Amino acid sequence: MKKAVLFKGKEKSLERKHPWLFSGAIQNKDKDLQEGDAVEVYSASGDFLCVGHWQNETIAVKILSFQKENIDFDFFNKRIALAVNYRKTLGLFNDKTTTILRLINAEGDNLPGLIADWYEGNVVLQFHSVGMYLMKELIVKALIDNIPQIKSIFSKSSSTLGRNKNVQAKDEFLLNPVSDEYFKAKENDCLFLIDYREGQKTGFFIDQKDNRKLLSLLSKDKKVLNCFSYPGGFSVAALQGGAALVESVDISKKACEICNENAVINSLEKNHRIVCNDVLQYLDEVPKDEYDIIILDPPAFAKHNRDLKQGLKGYRQINVKAMDKIKKGGLLFTFSCSQAVSPDDFFTMLFSCAVISGRNVRIIKRLVHNTDHPQSIFHPEGEYLKGALLYIE
Numbered sequence: 001m002k003k004a005v006l007f008k009g010k011e012k013s014l015e016r017k018h019p020w021l022f023s024g025a026i027q028n029k030d031k032d033l034q035e036g037d038a039v040e041v042y043s044a045s046g047d048f049l050c051v052g053h054w055q056n057e058t059i060a061v062k063i064l065s066f067q068k069e070n071i072d073f074d075f076f077n078k079r080i081a082l083a084v085n086y087r088k089t090l091g092l093f094n095d096k097t098t099t100i101l102r103l104i105n106a107e108g109d110n111l112p113g114l115i116a117d118w119y120e121g122n123v124v125l126q127f128h129s130v131g132m133y134l135m136k137e138l139i140v141k142a143l144i145d146n147i148p149q150i151k152s153i154f155s156k157s158s159s160t161l162g163r164n165k166n167v168q169a170k171d172e173f174l175l176n177p178v179s180d181e182y183f184k185a186k187e188n189d190c191l192f193l194i195d196y197r198e199g200q201k202t203g204f205f206i207d208q209k210d211n212r213k214l215l216s217l218l219s220k221d222k223k224v225l226n227c228f229s230y231p232g233g234f235s236v237a238a239l240q241g242g243a244a245l246v247e248s249v250d251i252s253k254k255a256c257e258i259c260n261e262n263a264v265i266n267s268l269e270k271n272h273r274i275v276c277n278d279v280l281q282y283l284d285e286v287p288k289d290e291y292d293i294i295i296l297d298p299p300a301f302a303k304h305n306r307d308l309k310q311g312l313k314g315y316r317q318i319n320v321k322a323m324d325k326i327k328k329g330g331l332l333f334t335f336s337c338s339q340a341v342s343p344d345d346f347f348t349m350l351f352s353c354a355v356i357s358g359r360n361v362r363i364i365k366r367l368v369h370n371t372d373h374p375q376s377i378f379h380p381e382g383e384y385l386k387g388a389l390l391y392i393e
Helices: 073-089 130-134 136-146 206-218 233-240 253-265 279-285 305-325 343-357
Strands: 002-006 020-022 026-029 038-042 048-054 059-065 100-105 114-119 122-127 152-155 172-175 183-187 190-194 223-227 245-250 272-276 293-296 330-336 361-367 386-392
Touching: 002 048, 038 059, 048 130, 073 100, 073 136, 100 183, 100 206, 114 183, 122 130, 122 136, 130 136, 136 152, 136 172, 190 233, 190 253, 206 233, 206 293, 206 330, 206 361, 223 233, 223 279, 233 245, 233 253, 245 253, 245 279, 253 272, 279 305, 293 305, 305 330, 305 343, 330 361, 343 361, 343 386
Parallel strands: 002 038, 122 152, 223 245, 223 293, 245 272, 293 330
Antiparallel strands: 002 026, 020 059, 038 048, 048 059, 100 114, 114 122, 152 172, 183 190, 330 386, 361 386
16 A cells, blocks of 8 residues: 655644644655555654545545555445444434435544435435545445445535546446436425435535424424525425415525425425525515524535635625514524534624624524534534524514
């Protein structure tokens, strides 16, 4: 196996089992080391530290093991078995009301660079590293070995690996191709169309299941504004909970169409209104005291640390507008899915929004992702979804 050696003293993060190794720590490496190769990492004094996948990026190695082992079928079979057993332990496969779940959560399942989502037997993979992409055949075999009831496996990685010139990843079925435009699966007893080919992420924002259930419980007879509605997960949840009216706002015409269809297939379209518009513009136009509940679940405004300042500005803009427009005694569900935004950054931003808006704001609950999105205790960056349920007086 190819090797890389660190500068003296640069092994500290690895001693803390952090799953990323940055390029600035590396003193030298094998000259023929290529993107996606498995590489063993050694200290300056020659001690073995870890093995992982090499990347020609700031994060130079995504670490797979702190033991000296081969990255082969047995490795993936064991890791995927652990991921599946974790979800079995939590009873996630036995929940008849929800047939959507995160099956493999990258660093959270000790498989950095790999996402696998389950949609009632159909699996959608996203490879976020070349190393994982090159192992796709072994990964598919390990998935089948551990979950024999898999119906199909689709790789949706053209966008996640498109920047790499050495790999021409395409979106394609790796097992049992199907002709259906959408998968269908349930969350909290509601049926959803999953746009696995063209939708964001793997087709649905799985990490918000528990937060949508909470919204449903609070929506009876309320007027709800769902901003950045995408396929309407929060909209359908609010309608399921008996909302008097739900307005779903998204700038994407296709997202609006799917959102509307998801309300229809659940027979919840009566109190639903679609608005295909820019959220900031729409928040400027709507009157004050119109909504009892507002949901802000925007796309990542800060995908990298260099975008943090501008990203926080974007979050501040939409939250100030929402706090200004919501009814007295209203509920604001607000989120950031930007990994570069820390929980402290997020709640400091909300504090500044409360000051700017002049409203008295209480934190009812801090909101996070579901239990099917485990986070390694050694990887604080894995806490990417930050959210809050706020009471706006």
